Amino acid sequence: MTPWSSGNTCTVILPSLCIYKEALRSRSEHTRGKKDQQNFKTRFRLYTDRAGGSCQIFVNQLETLDKCHFNASLPLVMIVHGWSVDGILESWIWKMAAALKSHHDPMNVIIADWLALAHQHYPIAVRNTRTTGHEIAQFLQWLEESVQFSRSNAHLIGYSLGAHVSGFAGSFINGTKKIGRITGLDPAGPLFEGMSPTDRLSPDDANFVDAIHTFTKQHMGLSVGIKQPVAHFDFYPNGGTFQPGCHILHVYNHIAQLGIAGITQTVKCAHERSVHLFIDSLLHKDKQSTAYWCNDINTFNKGLCLSCKKNRCNTLGYNIREESLPKSRRLFLKTRAHMPFKVYHYQFKIHIINEIQGKPIDPAFTMSLTGTKADAKNLVESITGNKTYSFLITLDNDIGDIIMIKFKWELPPLWGNIWDTFQTIIPWTKGTHRPGLIVKEIRVKAGETQQKIMCCTTESFDYFWCSSFPCLFIALKLDHRV
Structure with missing residues (x-):
């Protein structure tokens, strides 16, 4: 196939001859073009x-x-x-x-x-x-x-x-x-x-x-x-x-x-x-x-x-x-099921220590996040004790920088009944060391912003305050009543 070339323009030396040649070539190319297009x-x-x-x-x-x-x-x-x-x-x-x-x-x-x-x-x-x-x-x-x-x-x-x-x-x-x-x-x-x-x-x-x-x-x-x-x-x-x-x-x-x-x-x-x-x-x-x-x-x-x-x-x-x-x-x-498909990716690293020996425990927890733009509530994850647990959380909306995290443990009914029976036999007194699950630290990384933050517990043990700065370590002691 020999296509048209834009370089074959007429010169000003013999304009009438160029126009004539262009007309003939145009007719030839047009006829051949239709034939080529049929293929x-x-x-x-x-x-x-x-x-x-x-x-x-x-x-x-x-x-x-x-x-x-x-x-x-x-x-x-x-x-x-x-x-x-x-x-x-x-x-x-x-x-x-x-x-x-x-x-x-x-x-x-x-x-x-x-x-x-x-x-x-x-x-x-x-x-x-x-x-x-x-x-x-x-x-x-x-x-x-x-x-x-x-x-x-x-x-x-x-x-x-x-x-x-x-x-x-x-x-x-x-x-x-x-x-x-x-x-x-x-x-x-x-x-x-x-x-x-x-x-x-x-x-x-x-x-x-x-x-x-x-x-x-x-x-x-x-x-x-x-x-x-x-x-x-x-x-x-x-x-x-x-x-x-x-x-x-x-x-x-x-x-x-x-x-x-x-x-x-x-x-x-x-x-x-x-x-x-x-x-x-x-x-x-x-x-x-x-x-x-x-x-x-x-x-x-x-x-x-x-x-x-x-x-x-x-x-x-x-x-x-x-x-x-x-x-x-x-x-x-990750994406949503419909437009707009974008979600916001977060990595959570939680170091958990299980002090309850010999007890089968596979709890889950709900986590609520407070951000500078919005909140995200009731995010559910399950864990196994005694390890640094890393998982991905995705949010449909941009909540901004995370400033606070709240946890709530969801223990299996069977384990909860064992715990209640154990407390009835040996009641806990004030100041007694109570075995449970301890969250040592929480680290969060936001995929979209690449921001890394450390979350530190409050004295009430219910919340973590989050910032980009290291914080003084205070262990979060969590049992079934939190």
Whole structure:
């Protein structure tokens, strides 16, 4: 394919001859362009705010760029959908396009409509991802050669199979320069999991690649979304296996709202959550979700990975800090079940001593926090005695700096009855040392602000006062009556 070249402009030496040659070439290119476009199965729709929603750009037809008001000086964001069951563009595509256009940075938003190849049996659609990727690469090359649009200003956002389509586009494009950025939204797992980097989305496909994994829960050895890292930064919200609000029990709510289509909605809920997390990052600029580098979700749940030193944390979604890394980095975070998805992460370290020997005790406690902006009450955790216990607490709202913590022990009924019987036989007198649970110290780290604080008990033993300064040690003695 020989695209138009903007370098073939007329000179002032023989203007009439130039005009004649341009007219002939224009007619030839226009005819050949229509023929070439017939071979393209992918439709490139420039999103507009006007009625109709989009304007189709045809490869090798420059007049369609003018007609659709494509601005080569602006960045290009291309949305690439995934496998299609019903052969229509899903509603999330238009929501994402609108969210991108509403962003404060002006941009061209194009929808790569490859429904003709995606509305097939899944194995055939998988095979067609390479064809579509090649067509997107050709489209970007045409823009580069005809209107000097730089591929480094292109950002491909691919969902499910569309993530791998985007990867193939990045690997098929000619030349040494790469596409600027590719975002994979829960890249498809079946027939891609375990494949070599050349056969799926990989960090080599663009200057920067990020991916959000939301449905990697395996069934019979397969998962809807790919589990392995495929990017420079791979995000695993809530561990990546499943998402809050997507449990099968919610199928009844979805059926009530959407009818029989609610069943499909429930099945794809966790898979499509990646899309809505990305849209959320565009719509709620003041509530950007932070994720943290960690080995696995179990370690993260202990609150042991809330460090931002040496770029160990990053922002999920559109506003990510772009940084090419020699090795993929896994990042974890918690989210809510609905927009805005952001939560605030806190690590609590509590050193507990169990003075009650020979008694089976596995108590829980409720914890209430007082912050400079708001309060958080009745946060429940369970513990085992005699250790430094580290756990993660997430809050839906920003409570500011924590200034006070209150504990209340919730002992199991059986243990409580044993304690009451023991007291009846040997009543405690004033000043007698009473065995119980002792909280030696509490340390808190806020993930979002990176603030570390020490919490010290009051003389009443009911509260901890918190500050960034060390405090004089006073042990908090807790028994079942606190």
